[in-house]
Amino acid sequence: MSWKSDIIGETGLQFYGKTAASLSHEMKNALAIINEHAGLLKDLALMAEAGTPMDPGRLTSLAEKVMKQIRRADGIVTTMNRFAHSVDESIKDVDLGEILEFGATLSRRLASMRGVTLEPRLVTTPVRITTNPFFLQNLLSLCVDFATAAAGGGKTVGLSAEETENGAQVRLTGLEGLGEVLLDTFPATREKALLEALRAQLAVDTEAGQLVLALPRDID
DSSP states (O other), rough: OHHHHHHHHHHHHHHHHHHHOOOOOOHHHHHHHHHHHHHHHHHHHHHHHHOOOOOOHHHHHHHHHHHHHHHHHHHHHHHHHHHHHHOOSSEEEEEEEHHHHHHHHHHHHHHHHTTTTEEEOOOOSSOEEEEEEHHHHHHHHHHHHHHHHHHHGGGGEEEEEEEEESSEEEEEEEOOOGGSSGGGGGGGGHHHHHHHHOOEEEETTTTTTTTEEEEEEEEO
């Protein structure tokens, strides 16, 4: 196994662990809120047993709040399941727009911790490429991590996909602070290994405040 394969493997494990930790943290938050509401319902039940009249409106409100958190938890589990299955196939035909939207979902919590909003821009026509979906998600995560640090005062990072003559490209825009970050540290060894594995190229446009990731139509 080459050193590049070792780096990709290590980076993939770090990405998987970081993402799983973030999603499980969200799940714990949802369960904590459900537990809090369950405690309130128990208190109301004890009050009713003691003869205090029940307020139907309050019960309805609590039930709706519990259901909201259940829907939230279900969405998190769905996301975790989809992420887990991203390693099922090493080469797959994918919709790049869907990959970006899902990637934004995976990175949204960590971005919000920096006060940055991720805005994937949907396209009407699917942009399809054949690639390694897990490697691509990993590389996009690293790019988003760098982009959120370079968002500057705008605090919004746009993500868009478009078809090109030889494949497709991803743009991360709104990087107003790009000139203030250490550009000589990005892309680093991890990103370069993934770029080579994906046969991709990454351009850092300081003047336009954007990253442009060029991807081949077919990785084979």
